Ligand SMILES: Cc1cc2nc3c(=O)[nH]c(=O)nc-3n(C[C@H](O)[C@H](O)[C@H](O)COP(=O)(O)OP(=O)(O)OC[C@H]3O[C@@H](n4cnc5c(N)ncnc54)[C@H](O)[C@@H]3O)c2cc1C
């Protein structure tokens with residue numbers, strides 16, 4: 001499968017049967033699945049997603065979009081919250097099982113320039129595309145990686161990964177890391193950096209967090225890119241269920257076709273849930 005837009009953007013999504021290498025529960029309702037899928041693992045750029053067929057049956061009919069997580073060699077990880085029927089079926093897959101994928105799909109994050117200081121700001125499960133972005137930056141790159149969770153029992157990455165990637169955690173209940181939201185932690189970091197760096201922000205997380213992130217970045221004139229994880233139907237630009245309003249008043253963007261990564265200045269974000 002290869003669309004004209006994909007060709008224009010030099011992105012070549014394909015259909016691939018992956019094999020589940022490992023699946024483990026990280027915390028309450030959060031699963032981490034390693035998939036062997038050489039074509040997708042090799043071609044994916046941070047911010048892109050795969051459209052996953054969660055069952056061999058007709059139901060559920062629609063595929064589920066999930067961000068491509070950390071990739072190494074022929075493998076990549078899917079990290080997901082079990083929300084409804086689709087993700088429940090996915091979590092029930094066992095090592096050795098097949099998984100039907102289309103990807104990588106969507107526009108990725110623009111890799112920061114050498115003169116820029118990236119700050120990765122994740123809320124909850126929004127950490128997934130930022131883990132891949134972290135992988136795609138040189139290991140000695142000066143940067144900050146912030147992750148906000150509600151509490152330790154809702155952790156979206158385990159302690160080992162937090163340590164290895166030097167992720168600064170914030171938690172709403174104060175049980176781990178900075179006590180407060182990831183936006184509060186970001187404000188603290190920005191104040192510490194005191195305008196000495198050419199900052200660019202990469203964000204992914206729930207709607208209210210992205211709204212606050214955009215507002216803060218506008219107030220401080222900091223460029224920001226956000227990945228929008230809105231509900232999707234078809235995933236190919238046909239059903240319009242993933243529309244988000246354009247900031248220039250010129251109608252709507254389709255997240256599956258024009259995103260999921262946007263310059264935060266280009267989209268209207270609302271204080272409630274996405275979109
Ligand atoms: C780009 C992207 C990346 C994402 N990455 C991640 C990730 O890495 N980890 C993670 O946990 N979650 C991620 N999500 C969210 C994830 O896709 C949903 O949580 C998941 O699809 C829920 O599926 P479910 O069957 O468990 O839930 P349910 O709520 O039971 O089902 C959702 C179903 O409803 C359909 N649907 C919803 N709204 C509409 C609509 N308006 N019109 C038509 N159909 C609709 C969906 O297609 C899907 O079939 C991502 C979403 C996007 C868009």
Ligand code: FES
Nearest residue numbers: 233235239240256
């Ligand atoms: S999901 Fe159908 S148009 Fe985007």
